[in-house]
Amino acid sequence: MNRYKIFYLFFCLTLFSCTNDTDEPFTILTTTGMLGDAVKNIVKEDARVISLMGPGIDPHTYQTTQKDVQQLKHAHIVFYNGLDLEGKMINLLKGMAQQRQVYAVGEALNQTQLLYDGAIGVDPHIWFDVSIWKEVVRFISQKLQAARPESAAYYQDNTIAYLRTLEALHQSVTRQIQSIPKQQRVLITAHDAFGYFGKAYDIEVVGLQGISTASECGLKDIKRIVSLIIKRNIKAIFFETSVSDKSMRAVLEGCAHYGHKVAIGGYLYSDALGAPNTVEGSYCGMIRTNTITIVNALKKDII
Ligand SMILES: [Zn+2]
Incomplete structure (x- = not known):
């Protein structure tokens, strides 16, 4: 009888280890590509990174698919922007955060760093101030180091190097936007995605939509x-790139x-990165490309 009990116990242990996905690579899931790029710069090849929202996808109106739900369930750790950016996914993500490692990076920021738009609420486009994005990168890195202690030193080294790159980018964008004469420094776009950019780099922003x-x-x-x-x-x-140009044509x-x-x-990359393996397919490339587009268009002499 004891022999059968031992066999049964062994069978259960084997079954448990199979369903527990121990052979799966450590998987990090993000909603936006900007977050995915931050994670990739921290973990490099040490983990699998999945971003749900590809080029041209508008996160405000994004609807979760069945495939997304499966990917969310299988991810070891999830990062989303929060501050109501992923408006239609919020309930699902908040529900998952009760039991799993699911983090809203925007909600980890200091209240004084956030912008508010009257009755509408907090502005979620935090990636457009590179100095604020550095805080987001630090937050993500801390969570990943805690989740993977065996890789923590490697993640920390990568984070330090990436933060240096971001600081150089922040300084470069500041210099370039300042090169536009003050009276010509007005950025008119399809929706109010550039509030943080405007505040950080001293350019007036006006959005057609909120x-x-x-x-x-x-x-x-x-x-x-x-x-x-x-x-x-x-x-x-x-x-x-992620908003219809119909209203702007009007x-x-x-x-x-x-x-x-x-x-x-x-075209500015507002709420989504460009295509993979292009300059705009990375966060730094997106910010650089936008800055060049803005400077080239607004710096022209007034006729
Ligand atoms: Zn937006």
Whole structure:
């Protein structure tokens, strides 16, 4: 009888180890590509990194798929932006955070670092101030080091090197935006994604839609932007890669109606990275590319 009991115990232990996914590589899941890129710079090849939202995906309106739910369940640790960026995923993520290692990086920031937009609430686009993003990288690194003590020293070294790169980027963006004459330093975009960028680098920002794309903009908003462009003699406006350019085209038509010529300054990467293996496919590349696009369009001499 005892022999059978031992056999049964061995069988159960084997079954448990199989279903516990011990052979699976350590998997880190992020919602946005910006967070995925931060994680990759910390862990390099030491873990598998999955980001749910690829190029051109709008996180404000993103709907979770069945595949996402499976990937979330199998991930060892999850990072999301929070501050209501992933509006339609929040309940799922908050529910998972009760039992699992699921972290909202934005909610780890100091209240004084956050921007608030009146009745709408907190602005979630924290990645656009590189100095704030450094705090996010530190937070992620701490959580990963605690989750993987055997790799902690390696993660710490990678984090120190990456923070140095981010500091250099922050200084570079500051210098480049300052090179635009003050009166021409106005950034008009499809939605209010650039509030942190504006505050950090001293450029006035105006969005056609609010801090979320979930609500549509109306004719009143278009008229407001058109009259601002004419009054301030603004030469360029910007599209965003993750937001439809329909409303911004209505602004262009509105300006043309009043005989005011305004150029398309280019496409900015606002809430999603560019395609993998391109410059814009990394966080630093996204910030650099946006900065070059803004400087090239706004620095032009006023005719
Ligand atoms: Zn946004």
